[in-house]
Amino acid sequence: MTIETKAPMSGKIVLVTGATNGIGKAAALELARMGAQVVLVGRSRPKTEATVSEIFKKTGNNALDYIVADLALMSGIRQTVEAFLQKYDHLHVLINNVGGIFAQREVTAEGLEMTFALNHIGYFLLTNLLLDVLKASAPARVVNVSSDAHRFGALNLSDLQSEQSYGMGGFRAYSQSKLMNVMFTYELAQRLEGTGVTTNAMHPGAVATGFGRNNRGMIGFIFRSFGHFSLTPEQGADTVVYLASSPDVDDVTGKYFDRRKAVLSSSHSYDEAAARRLWEISAELTGIASPQPTA
């Protein structure tokens, strides 16, 4: 298949995390089909290279690139940004999609709880380190893949890493991390006011992907069985692609989307003081000099 000359995303550079499977892979493929230059981030070199070849074969788009990094590690996030900035001076769309649920509490080599590290810091640090290039590329967009699981989450600022209460099957830590994605989006939108960079969070639906299948025992079994009544990755990626590319949302920022519609997120997610505190704690943990709110 060849790229149409007036492909709607031609000239746009898009970075997608968690691009080797599920929703991220489907979004990367669709955006490549739309003519974007897509940079895929994956954790396994062979799998990432195979994904790039598959997308090339399916779309004919040869403006594909990849970075291999472990996004559960802050060092991996920094390597990703370094590798990206060595080659590119523009970034029009950042899709923060990487994520997972971990039945047993795990701690990364850097000492952070895995769900918090991958699902929240994996978005927070990557975005912050790319803010300058996003602003320089405005209009630009940041799309954060959250989940309706955030509705079950409550932000415990004194237990962000779920040391006191991890929850059955990791679900409490997961729902809290997905709430962090929504609150991070709202806080980021405020900090980006007037920059031409928008940011929105979204729920992809219940999608048959590799999600949760990393776990053993009952939790892994439940996720493997889930596939029978789920959306396809392409359906799950639809709102991601919409938020990344549609002129309908050119000026829309700081919203939570489900099936291409802005909907209300949980009442907890609108706690601005908590969102600001989450930002401050995350900035401290990651060692970034965070930009000040423009308002």
Ligand SMILES: NC(=O)c1ccc[n+]([C@@H]2O[C@H](COP(=O)([O-])OP(=O)(O)OC[C@H]3O[C@@H](n4cnc5c(N)ncnc54)[C@H](OP(=O)(O)O)[C@@H]3O)[C@@H](O)[C@H]2O)c1
């Ligand atoms: N599936 C659903 O029903 C559902 C519902 C709501 C929200 N979501 C959200 O959707 C997002 C994508 O999930 P998915 O369902 O597409 O899951 P998935 O099929 O498991 O894909 C996850 C992607 O993240 C990558 N990844 C995992 N750990 C990584 C790490 N440490 N470093 C770098 N990359 C890593 C995986 O790489 P490998 O290919 O190497 O495994 C894969 O590319 C997540 O944020 C999830 O919370 C999913």
